[in-house]
Amino acid sequence: MIYTCTLNPSVDYIIHVEQFSQGGLNRGTDTAYYPGGKGINVSRVLQQLGQQNTALGFLGGFTGVFIKQELDKAHITHDFIETDGPTRVNMKLKSEEETEINGPGPAISEEQEQKLFQKIANLNKGDYLVAAGSVPSTVSSDFYVKAAEICRKNQVNMIADTSSNALKKIVGQEVFLVKPNHHELGELFDTTITTVEDAVYYGRKLHEQGAKHVIISMGGQGAVYVSGDMYLQANVPAGEVRNTVGSGDSMVAGFLASISAGSKPEKAFQTAVAAGSATAFQDDLCERADVDSLLPHVTVHSLDKGRF
Numbered sequence: 386m387i388y389t390c391t392l393n394p395s396v397d398y399i400i401h402v403e404q405f406s407q408g409g410l411n412r413g414t415d416t417a418y419y420p421g422g423k424g425i426n427v428s429r430v431l432q433q434l435g436q437q438n439t440a441l442g443f444l445g446g447f448t449g450v451f452i453k454q455e456l457d458k459a460h461i462t463h464d465f466i467e468t469d470g471p472t473r474v475n476m477k478l479k480s481e482e483e484t485e486i487n488g489p490g491p492a493i494s495e496e497q498e499q500k501l502f503q504k505i506a507n508l509n510k511g512d513y514l515v516a517a518g519s520v521p522s523t524v525s526s527d528f529y530v531k532a533a534e535i536c537r538k539n540q541v542n543m544i545a546d547t548s549s550n551a552l553k554k555i556v557g558q559e560v561f562l563v564k565p566n567h568h569e570l571g572e573l574f575d576t577t578i579t580t581v582e583d584a585v586y587y588g589r590k591l592h593e594q595g596a597k598h599v600i601i602s603m604g605g606q607g608a609v610y611v612s613g614d615m616y617l618q619a620n621v622p623a624g625e626v627r628n629t630v631g632s633g634d635s636m637v638a639g640f641l642a643s644i645s646a647g648s649k650p651e652k653a654f655q656t657a658v659a660a661g662s663a664t665a666f667q668d669d670l671c672e673r674a675d676v677d678s679l680l681p682h683v684t685v686h687s688l689d690k691g692r693f
């Protein structure tokens with residue numbers, strides 16, 4: 386069984402503004418509301434790809450009700466801990482550039498945090514847990530580390546998709562998959578990553594420190610996969626980028642859907658990139674048909690080990 390865990394979900398409020406003027410009154414043209422937060426996005430794409438899963442995490446208030454309704458409509462099971470305050474609304478402003486304003490989210494009490502650990506402790510050997518997104522300031526900063534320890538003890542495969550301090554802390558833990566983008570990977574090692582060679586070099590470090598599969602997404606430049614002595618590179622298919630929000634989450638879902646169905650890493654990596662790009666090419670997250678049609682346009686090749 387696959388579980389996702391979103392500590393700080395969101396209603397993503399998308400608003401298009403022509404010629405955004407900072408400090409002025411702007412009138413939006415199109416708007417949309419989506420259930421968001423990285424783990425919830427992974428849940429939605431997994432479901433599209435035919436993988437039933439359960440969404441865990443914290444949710445509350447009128448925004449929480451909306452997210453639950455949307456998950457119900459998509460036939461995604463969920464088992465959230467109720468928060469006292471409402472789940473945040475994250476604004477995604479689409480103008481000449483994409484600007485995001487992510488809220489802090491409601492306060493989480495010690496008791497609520499412990500309840501979530503209890504749910505994680507109840508997962509079974511062989512299950513997958515995708516822990517994705519930022520850690521709210523009221524949750525222990527080492528939440529993911531503790532979750533990884535519980536998962537290791539119970540032989541649950543943990544996937545960590547986070548950034549900044551939470552990503553730093555997870556390095557050194559035994560996890561099934563990490564998927565930093567090249568900026569996050571650079572930040573982790575206090576460097577700037579611009580080339581595939583750099584991505585492989587630092588990706589190997591993550592692998593050596595406990596991550597079984599490492600995917601480094603590099604936006605329009607493609608992506609790199611590292612595991613053991615297997616180094617792969619994929620191109621991204623050509624297309625018009627409409628929305629990159631959730632494209633990284635779609636990669637995680639694509640990889641997991643494929644590998645948990647028994648595919649080899651090459652195929653799972655190809656599916657990850659197809660799913661990431663399928664999301665980038667439309668307004669909401671990708672649908673299965675989009676992933677299937679992009680798959681033949683993603684080429685995966687082995688990188689010559691002598692280069693590294």
Ligand SMILES: Nc1ncnc2c1ncn2[C@@H]1O[C@H](COP(=O)(O)OP(=O)(O)OP(=O)(O)O)[C@@H](O)[C@H]1O
Nearest residue numbers: 566602603604605621629631632633658661662665
């Ligand atoms: N210009 C592009 N053309 C085609 N595909 C793209 C483009 N930009 C992003 N993608 C797709 O989205 C995937 C993830 O992109 P990126 O490296 O920006 O991840 P991320 O920063 O983790 O995403 P997120 O915005 O969800 O946090 C890429 O590997 C690719 O599949």
Ligand SMILES: O=P(O)(O)OC[C@@]1(O)O[C@H](CO)[C@@H](O)[C@@H]1O
Nearest residue numbers: 395421422423475487518519631
């Ligand atoms: O604030 P976080 O947890 O880092 O990111 C939250 C978020 O930006 O990530 C998703 C896209 O990846 C969105 O659905 C959501 O609004």
